[in-house]
Structure formats: C-alpha cells, structure tokens
Amino acid sequence: DGGITQSPKYLFRKEGQNVTLSCEQNLNHDAMYWYRQDPGQGLRLIYYSQIVNDFQKGDIAEGYSVSREKKESFPLTVTSAQKNPTAFYLCASSRGMNSPLHFGNGTRLTVT
Amino acid sequence: RKEVEQDPGPFNVPEGATVAFNCTYSNSASQSFFWYRQDCRKEPKLLMSVYSSGNEDGRFTAQLNRASQYISLLIRDSKLSDSATYLCVVNRPMTTDSWGKLQFGAGTQVVVTP
Numbered sequence: 001d002g003g004i005t006q007s008p009k010y011l012f013r014k015e016g017q018n019v020t021l022s023c024e025q026n027l028n029h030d031a032m033y034w035y036r037q038d039p040g041q042g043l044r045l046i047y048y049s050q051i052v053n054d055f056q057k058g059d060i061a062e063g064y065s066v067s068r069e070k071k072e073s074f075p076l077t078v079t080s081a082q083k084n085p086t087a088f089y090l091c092a093s094s095r096g097m098n099s100p101l102h103f104g105n106g107t108r109l110t111v112t
Numbered sequence: 113r114k115e116v117e118q119d120p121g122p123f124n125v126p127e128g129a130t131v132a133f134n135c136t137y138s139n140s141a142s143q144s145f146f147w148y149r150q151d152c153r154k155e156p157k158l159l160m161s162v163y164s165s166g167n168e169d170g171r172f173t174a175q176l177n178r179a180s181q182y183i184s185l186l187i188r189d190s191k192l193s194d195s196a197t198y199l200c201v202v203n204r205p206m207t208t209d210s211w212g213k214l215q216f217g218a219g220t221q222v223v224v225t226p
Contacts, residue, residue: 035216040120040218041218042116042199042216042217042218042219043156043199043216045213048213058213088153090155090156097203097206097213097214098143098144098203098214099144100146100158100161101156101158101201101214102158103155103156103157104155105154105155106154106155
C-alpha cells in the first residue's frame with residue numbers, strides 16, 4: 001500500500017543535540033512538507049519542497065534544516081538552535097501545492 | 113487577523129443530532145478548501161474537499177460561501193466515532209514572492225455524547 005512513513009514514533013533527546021526525523025513516501029508525490037503541532041494549536045509549516053534538490057522555508061523555519069536528495073525522502077533536522085523543539089512533527093506529501101495533503105503518523109519529539 | 117480562523121469549541125452534541133460549524137478565511141483569492149479530521153494524538157486525515165457548489169459525502173456536507181469568505185461543515189446523525197477535531201484548510205495563493213501553500217486552522221473540537 002502507498003503511504004508516508006515517519007520514524008521514529010517517539011524520540012527523546014537532550015538539549016543541545018541535533019536530531020534528524022525521517023520521512024519516506026511511496027506515493028510518487030512531488031511535493032513534501034514538514035509541519036509542527038503544539039498542544040491546542042494548529043499546524044505550522046516548517047519547510048516544504050516541490051521538487052528534488054529544492055526546498056523553501058515555511059513560516060517557522062528557524063532552527064530547522066531539510067534536504068531533498070530523492071523524491072521519496074524529506075528528512076528534517078532539528079538543530080540545537082531551535083529554542084522550543086518539543087512538539088509533534090508531521091510530514092506530508094501531495095501531488096501539487098494546492099492538492100490535498102497525505103500525512104505520516106508523526107514523530108513526538110521530547111527534548112529535556 | 114489570522115488567515116484561517118475556527119471556533120475551537122468544544123461542540124457537545126448528543127448522539128444522533130446535527131452539528132455545524134464554520135471556518136473563515138482572509139484571502140479572497142484562495143481557491144482550494146478542505147476539511148480534515150484529527151483524532152487525539154494522531155495525524156490529520158482528509159475528510160473532504162470543498163467545492164464551489166457545495167458537496168456531500170454521506171452524513172457530511174461542506175459548503176463554500178465566497179462572498180462572506182467562509183466554509184462550513186455539517187454533520188448529520190452524529191455518531192460517537194465522529195468525536196474529533198476538525199481542521200479547516202485553505203490555500204494561500206502563489207505570489208511573486210512565494211509559492212502558494214495550504215494554511216491550517218487551529219481546529220474545532222466536536223464531542224458526541226451518548
């Protein structure tokens with residue numbers, strides 16, 4: 001079955017460490033996204049990519065980095081510069097920028 | 113003003129009743145509209161797209177009002193399993209400075225009670 005896989009589901013890190021969240025899709029979608037969700041809040045866009053080797057900052061890109069070396073993969077690195085990294089991170093993909101998003105099941109990151 | 117605004121609720125609905133709620137958007141040039149459903153601590157899932165003429169999918173009806181810039185979702189004959197947070201999604205059209213992208217509302221919580 002086609003879908004989006006995020007790993008791991010839960011991740012714990014110490015403050016000051018960089019951490020990379022994995023996102024893989026086999027839907028053959030061109031566009032991929034990373035969102036962050038905090039309790040009681042909506043989704044906020046971190047980074048997005050429309051094609052391989054190209055990506056754009058979203059609304060809250062500071063302290064994050066991404067790469068898009070393959071169509072299927074869009075990993076997100078949460079760096080030590082991100083002031084409040086503890087959150088629920090969601091990866092999504094779509095056929096195009098205004099098409100419905102398909103989400104992975106998310107990674108809960110806790111930084112202490 | 114937020115680009116996409118929703119009443120956070122909760123809307124407490126007896127089983128079998130009808131519930132409806134709206135989502136307002138600020139950009140009159142928006143063209144794509146969706147409703148997503150999110151269960152507690154899970155990822156959002158597409159419930160339905162919203163078309164200009166309005167559309168229905170079983171017990172769910174979505175409407176678009178361009179003049180007043182809002183979309184609505186109506187749930188008939190509510191089931192306990194309809195309890196969730198419903199997210200409104202509206203596209204931010206492309207400009208000379210940036211690609212278009214989808215903007216999410218913070219969600220409306222619906223609680224269906226026995």
